[in-house]
Amino acid sequence: MSKFKKKKGGELPAISTASLPDIVFMLLFFFMVATVMRDSTLMVANTLPAADQVQKLDKKDRVMYIYAGKPSDRYQEKFGTQAKIQLNDKFATVQDVGAFVLAERASKRQELQNVLTTALKVDGETNMGLITDIKQELRKVNALKINYTTRSGDYTQNLK
Amino acid sequence: MAKRSAPEVNAGSMADIAFLLLIFFLVTTTIETDSGLNRKLPPMEDVVDPPVIKERNIFTVVVNKNNDLLVEEKPMEISELRAAAVAFLDNGGGKGKDACDFCQGARDTSSSDNPDKAVISLKNDRETDYKVYIAVQNELVAAYNELRNREFARLYPSAGLSFVEADSKYSDPRTSSSEKEALKPKIDAIKKLLPQKLSEAEPSKTN
Numbered sequence: 001m002s003k004f005k006k007k008k009g010g011e012l013p014a015i016s017t018a019s020l021p022d023i024v025f026m027l028l029f030f031f032m033v034a035t036v037m038r039d040s041t042l043m044v045a046n047t048l049p050a051a052d053q054v055q056k057l058d059k060k061d062r063v064m065y066i067y068a069g070k071p072s073d074r075y076q077e078k079f080g081t082q083a084k085i086q087l088n089d090k091f092a093t094v095q096d097v098g099a100f101v102l103a104e105r106a107s108k109r110q111e112l113q114n115v116l117t118t119a120l121k122v123d124g125e126t127n128m129g130l131i132t133d134i135k136q137e138l139r140k141v142n143a144l145k146i147n148y149t150t151r152s153g154d155y156t157q158n159l160k
Numbered sequence: 161m162a163k164r165s166a167p168e169v170n171a172g173s174m175a176d177i178a179f180l181l182l183i184f185f186l187v188t189t190t191i192e193t194d195s196g197l198n199r200k201l202p203p204m205e206d207v208v209d210p211p212v213i214k215e216r217n218i219f220t221v222v223v224n225k226n227n228d229l230l231v232e233e234k235p236m237e238i239s240e241l242r243a244a245a246v247a248f249l250d251n252g253g254g255k256g257k258d259a260c261d262f263c264q265g266a267r268d269t270s271s272s273d274n275p276d277k278a279v280i281s282l283k284n285d286r287e288t289d290y291k292v293y294i295a296v297q298n299e300l301v302a303a304y305n306e307l308r309n310r311e312f313a314r315l316y317p318s319a320g321l322s323f324v325e326a327d328s329k330y331s332d333p334r335t336s337s338s339e340k341e342a343l344k345p346k347i348d349a350i351k352k353l354l355p356q357k358l359s360e361a362e363p364s365k366t367n
Binding site for chain 2 (some may be wrong): 024025
């Protein structure tokens, strides 16, 4: 009788999948922490212009967003093709910007109210007239810190 | 009485549930943070007594409705704007108390005295394209950054990073406060040396 018995069958033992949930949970937690939900759906075309001298935007809770551009295809029938402002899921006029900023400011915590930045996410094809009007409205409500949100890239992409 | 063992809960479907959640978060994630050109608007109040700025200290940039550029009354391509702005800011033509001891420019008496006196004035038409305006802004900021990087490297050669890197490190919330303390005086000194004086024309009231 030999001590070194041949093992029965040559098949490999099944790989234990017991740690699979742990791995998946780890990934899950990573994405949960890293996720920032989009809080408004875009209703305007929004191809941002390119710039390379950019600075990172502040933390999300210190930023309010103003979108502008031509209404996207499915809204064009109703709202035309003129560039429009979008505030919080709604089309708005220039006169609404001030009220929007004040409402946003009031909804933030006290210590953040003075450090808010307004991010202008404006489509590259928009005329400057609209942006000048927005900027005038922002000055009226003393929201002076602005950020022209861009994508990173060389400026020559803007000139085509 | 026989002790009954608690039946084991089947955890086989846990992975499925976790996968479902994982896929949901994967789809909704937008990791990239926004970035852009930070600007500060002037306050609304009317300046009673606007300071007098000498003509030679103003660098006028006009963008018309056809997206053409007029710099110091001469047409120019955007690709030349950065170099022109650097030449203007770095001119250092001032004498006496306006003299600039670090400028490397031409010291032309018809151009700016000192970077802290020099003002870039940007004017655009209502029909200018936003993307062209951003390109112009980008080039003007680039001109300032170029000079600031140069001076930062000259004054703090041991820092091992450029002004732009130092500035973004300073505004990064992950930087420790001791590092911020060390960076702040350097950044402030450079900003004082080369202040970003980029003025935009008030929109004309009649149009």
